[in-house]
Structures are given as C-alpha cells and as structure tokens.
Amino acid sequence: MANTLEFEVGAGYEVANPPKLAVGDDQHHQLSRFFTVLATDEHGVSVYDGWYGEGFSSLHLPHDVLAQLDVTRLPSRGEAGAADLANAIATSAAAAIERRDQVKEHGAAEQSVHASQRFFVQFFSGQIRGLASKGLINPDLAVQMISLSTGVELTVGE
Structure with a gap:
C-alpha cells in the first residue's frame, strides 16, 4: 500500500513491519504498530501514532517510507469509540x-495519593494514545486530553 490515494483521513491502520524512522536531528522513532491518518498530500501522509517527540503529536511519512510498509486498514468500529474511552478511564x-494501595503499604498515605495520581496520568495517557493511534478516537482530542492531564503542551506538527 504505497499510494497515498489508498489512505483515508481519519482511518486507523496496522503496520506489520513498523520501521525506525529518522525524525528531527539524529532522533530515531520506532513507528507504532498502529496509526491514524491525519492528512494526505503529494509528498506522503501525516499520521498520528501516539508519538510526542519534541512536543509534536504527528509525523509525516513520505512515499519512500510508505512503499516499505505492510499496512492493513483497521475495520471501522462505529460508535465503539465512546465505550473504548470509558473502558480506558x-x-x-x-x-x-x-498502585495507591501498593505504595500505602510501604509509605505514607500522602505519598500513595501522589503516586496514584502520577500513575493514573501516565496509564491514562497511554490508553488514549493507543485508542487514537487505532483511529478509535480523534487524535486532536487525544492530544488535548493528554495535555490537560499532564500539563505538557503538545502541538500537531511534522
């Protein structure tokens, strides 16, 4: 599936052979097994795969990279996104x-509250990234949710 005309904006895809990509200055990024197409253009596709390197939430896959991928479109799940989001929460x-109970066994109650809050944010962010990379929820919503929960401002970029 090397032709960007075959990619549909908003659809989720699974990559059988996700490669490491050069991103930015000497950074390498392992492409996720799942991604959602955000945009197509004459140079390739912009995708969301749950990556947040340098504060960006998308990356551009040029035609030469697309030609190397074994990609399958994920079936549309319709209204299942709301149920998946509720399950993630x-x-x-x-x-x-x-996690709070585990920390409470070995420390103070206040420490356990802070530990569980941090753990919730990390775990929830991972769940949201996974849902968005599979096209089950809107990647823009995922970026906003993660920014709100972590306090880290993210932007869509390449």
Whole structure:
C-alpha cells in the first residue's frame, strides 16, 4: 500500500513491519504498530501514532517510507469509540487505585495519593494514545486530553 490515494483521513491502520524512522536531528522513532491518518498530500501522509517527540503529536511519512510498509486498514468500529474511552478511564482508575494501595503499604498515605495520581496520568495517557493511534478516537482530542492531564503542551506538527 504505497499510494497515498489508498489512505483515508481519519482511518486507523496496522503496520506489520513498523520501521525506525529518522525524525528531527539524529532522533530515531520506532513507528507504532498502529496509526491514524491525519492528512494526505503529494509528498506522503501525516499520521498520528501516539508519538510526542519534541512536543509534536504527528509525523509525516513520505512515499519512500510508505512503499516499505505492510499496512492493513483497521475495520471501522462505529460508535465503539465512546465505550473504548470509558473502558480506558475505568482501567486507568483501577490501576491507579491498585498502585495507591501498593505504595500505602510501604509509605505514607500522602505519598500513595501522589503516586496514584502520577500513575493514573501516565496509564491514562497511554490508553488514549493507543485508542487514537487505532483511529478509535480523534487524535486532536487525544492530544488535548493528554495535555490537560499532564500539563505538557503538545502541538500537531511534522
């Protein structure tokens, strides 16, 4: 699937052979197994794969990179995005509560609260990145949610 005309904006894709990509100045990025197409142009496609290097939330895959990928479009799940998002929140909360209990066993109650809050933000951010990279929720929404939960400002860029 090397032709950008085959990619649909907003659709999720799975990559069977995700390569390491040169991004920025001597940075390497392992392309995620899943990505959502944000835009297509004459040079390739811009995708969201959950990467936030240098504060950017998207990267551009040129035609030569696309030609090397074994890509399959993920089936559309319709309204399942809301259920997946609710599940991500519930899973993150349950994991944070478990973390709080673990820390409480070995430290003060205040430490356990802070540890569970940090853990929730990290776990929830990972869940959101995963949903967005599979095209199940809007990547712009994911970036906003992660920025709000972590306090780190992210921008869409290449």
